[in-house]
Amino acid sequence: MSTSASAHSSAAIDATSTEGTVIDRLVRANTHYAADFADPGMDARPVRRVAVVACMDARLDLHAALGLELGDCHTIRNAGGVVTDDVIRSLTISQRALGTRSVMLVHHTNCGLEDLTEDFRHEIEDEVGQRPAWAVEAFRDVDQDVRQSMKRVRTSPFLLYADDVRGFVFDVTTGRLREIDPAGADTPADTADPAA
Numbered sequence: 001m002s003t004s005a006s007a008h009s010s011a012a013i014d015a016t017s018t019e020g021t022v023i024d025r026l027v028r029a030n031t032h033y034a035a036d037f038a039d040p041g042m043d044a045r046p047v048r049r050v051a052v053v054a055c056m057d058a059r060l061d062l063h064a065a066l067g068l069e070l071g072d073c074h075t076i077r078n079a080g081g082v083v084t085d086d087v088i089r090s091l092t093i094s095q096r097a098l099g100t101r102s103v104m105l106v107h108h109t110n111c112g113l114e115d116l117t118e119d120f121r122h123e124i125e126d127e128v129g130q131r132p133a134w135a136v137e138a139f140r141d142v143d144q145d146v147r148q149s150m151k152r153v154r155t156s157p158f159l160l161y162a163d164d165v166r167g168f169v170f171d172v173t174t175g176r177l178r179e180i181d182p183a184g185a186d187t188p189a190d191t192a193d194p195a196a
């Protein structure tokens, strides 16, 4: 600590310091981000007119993986990248108020939802005395889950544009996207899942 303190500016010390909580460190990182930040002068409408719905998985860096820049897209993320009512809410606002036209869905291999079942809700109910109102949306077949998500977007009555909706599985070990045919049958030969 003190050795690096003598060699670096106080700003550099802050950036690498492990002091405080994780959120303390995030707030310190923001001071460095803001120091170099120039107002890009953008409005809120995404430049590429696309909304990306993806899993919250920490291994999925959407902007890097898809070549996206600041201001390009809306990103809507949750556990599984599931198209819930709240995702439809965001997509509706994205299209009707902020001009997006395309919807890209990105699920991924080795998703945490594959290890859960709806029992998760019952276990929570047993523990806290109240069952969550939401579904876990656990799944066993990621391809089928992407198809279901595409279908929920395409059949939503609230969206203006459902003609350019495409779904993909991101492989967390290779970084590659694999497109899912919305009408396709399952392709068990493609999966290396021993449980399949």
Ligand SMILES: [Zn+2]
Binding pocket: 055, 056, 057, 079, 080, 081, 108, 110, 111, 112, 113
């Ligand atoms: Zn996931």
